[in-house]
Amino acid sequence: GAVVSQHPSRVICKSGTSVKIECRSLDFQATTMFWYRQFPKQSLMLMATSNEGSKATYEQGVEKDKFLINHASLTLSTLTVTSAHPEDSSFYICSARRGGSSSPLHFGNGTRLTVT
Amino acid sequence: GIQVEQSPPDLILQEGANSTLRCNFSDSVNNLQWFHQNPWGQLINLFYIPSGTKQNGRLSATTVATERYSLLYISSSQTTDSGVYFCAVAYSNYQLIWGAGTKLIIKP
Numbered sequence: 224g225a226v227v228s229q230h231p232s233r234v235i236c237k238s239g240t241s242v243k244i245e246c247r248s249l250d251f252q253a254t255t256m257f258w259y260r261q262f263p264k265q266s267l268m269l270m271a272t273s274n275e276g277s278k279a280t281y282e283q284g285v286e287k288d289k290f291l292i293n294h295a296s297l298t299l300s301t302l303t304v305t306s307a308h309p310e311d312s313s314f315y316i317c318s319a320r321r322g323g324s325s326s327p328l329h330f331g332n333g334t335r336l337t338v339t
Numbered sequence: 340g341i342q343v344e345q346s347p348p349d350l351i352l353q354e355g356a357n358s359t360l361r362c363n364f365s366d367s368v369n370n371l372q373w374f375h376q377n378p379w380g381q382l383i384n385l386f387y388i389p390s391g392t393k394q395n396g397r398l399s400a401t402t403v404a405t406e407r408y409s410l411l412y413i414s415s416s417q418t419t420d421s422g423v424y425f426c427a428v429a430y431s432n433y434q435l436i437w438g439a440g441t442k443l444i445i446k447p
Binding site for chain 1: 369374380427
C-alpha cells in the first residue's frame with residue numbers, strides 16, 4: 224500500500240507557457256502533501272506544504288505566484304508552473320503523508336520539466 | 340534548525356562488497372527515513388526508522404536516536420544498488436530535512 228502517482232513523468236514546454244503536474248495518493252488519504260524541487264547533483268529542496276482544503280505554505284524564496292499549488296482533495300494535489308522559463312527546468316517530486324508528523328512520507332516518481 | 344550530515348559523500352565499490360552509510364543529525368527527531376534515488380531519479384523509500392533496527396533483504400538500518408545517528412548497511416552489493424542514498428529527518432513541524440546524500444557506484 225501507500226502508492227503515490229505523479230504525472231507526467233517528463234514534460235517539455237516552451238518558455239511562457241504553463242505546466243501542471245499532478246500528484247495522487249492511490250490507496251490512502253493524504254492529510255498533507257509536499258512538493259520538492261531537485262537541482263542536478265543536489266538534495267531535494269522543499270518548495271511548499273499543502274493540506275487539503277487550505278492554502279499551501281511556501282518555503283522562503285519560493286514564488287507562490289509562479290508555483291501554484293492546489294490541494295483539492297485528500298488524494299490529489301497539483302503544482303502548476305506558470306509562465307515557465309528555462310531556469311524553471313528541474314526535477315519536481317511530490318510526496319504524501321497519511322498521518323501526523325511522525326508518519327513516513329511516500330513519494331511520487333518525479334517529473335522532469337524542461338523549458339525551451 | 341536541524342542539520343543532517345551524511346557520509347561518505349561518494350563511494351565506489353566492486354559488486355559483492357558490503358558498505359555502511361552514515362547519517363548524523365543535530366537534534367531529536369520523530370521521523371527518519373532512508374531513500375534510494377536511482378539513476379532515473381525515482382525515489383524509493385527504503386526504511387522508516389526513527390529508532391531501532393530494521394532489515395529488508397540485503398539492506399538493513401539502525402538508528403540510535405539518543406546518539407543522533409543512523410546507519411544504512413548494504414550487503415553483497417549489486418550494480419542495481421547504484422544511485423544516491425538520502426537520509427531525511429523530521430521533528431515537530433513535520434517537514435523533512437534532507438541530507439546531501441551519498442552517491443554510490445557499484446562496479447561490475
